[in-house]
Amino acid sequence: xxxxxxxxxxxxxxxxxxxxxxxxxxxxxxxxxxxxxxxxxxxxxxxxxxxxxxxxxxxxxxxxxxxxxxxxxxxxxxxxxxxxxxxxxxxxxxxxxxxxxxxxxxxxxxxxx
Amino acid sequence: xxxxxxxxxxxxxxxxxxxxxxxxxxxxxxxxxxxxxxxxxxxxxxxxxxxxxxxxxxxxxxxxxxxxxxxxxxxxxxxxxxxxxxxxxxxxxxxxxxxxxxxxxxxxxxxxxx
Numbered sequence: 001x002x003x004x005x006x007x008x009x010x011x012x013x014x015x016x017x018x019x020x021x022x023x024x025x026x027x028x029x030x031x032x033x034x035x036x037x038x039x040x041x042x043x044x045x046x047x048x049x050x051x052x053x054x055x056x057x058x059x060x061x062x063x064x065x066x067x068x069x070x071x072x073x074x075x076x077x078x079x080x081x082x083x084x085x086x087x088x089x090x091x092x093x094x095x096x097x098x099x100x101x102x103x104x105x106x107x108x109x110x111x112x113x
Numbered sequence: 114x115x116x117x118x119x120x121x122x123x124x125x126x127x128x129x130x131x132x133x134x135x136x137x138x139x140x141x142x143x144x145x146x147x148x149x150x151x152x153x154x155x156x157x158x159x160x161x162x163x164x165x166x167x168x169x170x171x172x173x174x175x176x177x178x179x180x181x182x183x184x185x186x187x188x189x190x191x192x193x194x195x196x197x198x199x200x201x202x203x204x205x206x207x208x209x210x211x212x213x214x215x216x217x218x219x220x221x222x223x224x225x226x227x
Contacts, residue, residue: 033214043157043203045214056214091156093215101147102207102215106156 004105006092012111016081021108023075023092032075033093033102034067036060043091049075082112115140117206119218126194127226134189134221136204145207146187147215148178152200160202163187174198199225 005024013019023032034046047057049067064080079086089109093102116139126132138144145164149157161172168180178189187204204218 035215042219043205043215043217045216048214058214101145101159101162103159104149104157 004092004094004103006090006105006108008108009106010109010111012113013082015084015112019079019082019110021077021079021090021092021110023077023105024073025075025092025094029094029096031055031095032067032069033095034077035091035093035104036088037091037107038085038088046077046090079110082110084112086110087112115144115206115208115216117204117216117218119202119204119221121221122219123222123224125224125226128196129193132189132191132194132198132223134202134204134223136187136189136218137185138187138204138206139185140206140208142208143182146178146180147205147207148172148176148187148189149203149205149217150174150200151203151220157203160189194223194225196225196227199223 007022011019032049035043036046037043045058047061047067048055066078069075087110089107091107092105095102118137120135147162148160150160151157160176161170161178163170163180171177176189176191178187180187201220201222203220205215207213207215
């Protein structure tokens, strides 16, 4: 099973600040994803990323969000101006190829105060 | 639109008893189906998956699930539950097309009584 490492494990930030969540897949991978889980709610898809561009995004993924792979290894999610409602667990996931399952990282718990 | 329903928010079973967690999905074609488990403060671990073929699939930790197309269901089962199985279980559906997103159910929290 491929490893997906996320950093930090927990981040507390003030409302209005920018945060960058990082994901480092330790395997060959093709598609990258970000999901989030607000406390007590279901896991929701945010965005998928393939070949250095966004392939699909949800309604949640508005202009305050962005993703990139700046160095070909790290996959990052940036939230430009955090709001209280952005507080959630954010999961990175990867899939390795057609007809394969998604493997998730351990998540980053973001708390906006 | 794709959707996944897990009708049981909480389930409590005694250690050693059998377990069945329900999952129903709505999707226009044959989907990919998954069960993930999340222990408190942890990430999502894949228990098992169904892509095609045999409708009864085996997973890790002694879990199995059966795909029933006629009922649009993919229920998770375990014959004998262990205390360490206490966690939250998520059913998810994905399309056949490569690289697309998963849609998750709301989850079922399993409590195990000793």
